[in-house]
Amino acid sequence: MSAASKVPVRVGGRELTLSNLDKVLYPEFGFTKAEVIDYYSRIAPVLLPHLAGRPLTVKRYPNGVDGMSFFEKNAPEHTPGWVRRARLPVPGSTKDRETIDFAVLDDLPGLVYYANLAALELHVPQWRVDDDGRALPPDTLVFDLDPGPPATIVECCAVALRLREVLADDGLEARPKTSGSKGMQLYAAWDCREEPSAYAKRLAQVLAKEHPGQVVSVMAKKLRPGKVFIDWSQNNPAKTTVAPYSLRARARPTVSTPLLWEEVESCGSPEDLVFTSSDVLARVEEHGDLFHEA
Known part of the structure; x- marks a missing residue:
């Protein structure tokens, strides 16, 4: 990746590096990664309350909606330390893990960080975690x-x-x-x-x-x-549903x-x-x- 394709930004007091902003993630619509990040930044005031306290599962499309995709529950190794995490048991994990370190997005910098990963879809369960990361009853x-x-x-x-x-x-x-x-x-x-x-x-x-x-x-x-x-x-409790205001990986950048x-x-x-x-x-x-x- 060339230096020119990386853009340092300051979001909510956090330093982030955005990359490949001109990459088209919705080819039929010509919708770029920059536009994905812009949407999530602008919708954040109404989206974040529905993500707050909920362990996050994302569906990432690094090469756009027509390319390969993958669900990701475990916060990536390179996730900044300021992104909140909750370590939770995952019985029956397909990857033989007893626990997963989920990200919990409570603020705009964390949301922008995931948007930059081409995490187009945001999925959450019907329950939250407390301040210590312990699962609460479904709400x-x-x-x-x-x-x-x-x-x-x-x-x-x-x-x-x-x-x-x-x-x-x-x-x-x-x-x-x-x-x-x-x-x-x-x-x-x-x-x-x-x-x-x-x-x-x-x-x-x-x-x-x-x-x-x-x-x-x-x-x-x-x-x-x-x-x-x-x-x-x-x-x-083990299942998630697409969050209100999340983008979907369709031909158009449709939203829940x-x-x-x-x-x-x-x-x-x-x-x-x-x-x-x-x-x-x-x-x-x-x-x-x-x-x-x-």
């Missing part, structure tokens, strides 16, 4: 609505509206967002009334029984064409975007709920953080 419930073609996010919206009613009956307020890919997710603050996966599974099964032509609650692919799979298993319920109710086409980075920055300017808990 969030999530339902991942995944459409089986030819179903689309339009069908997901219909299921989301029914799921909102069921959750409201249990005193839980649902918040919708797009996945930034083809589906969507519903979140609710969780009070640990029971094991979250068991609760989410039960609700998914109820909806699948009530609407067998629209909803499926099991992962079997042969059952999913034309239906919406309610993936309740995302509540497993918090929604107004009015948008869910009126969705008539998949394109109605596709938002790129510039769209999302404009939405935040207009609405603030739609995913902010009341």
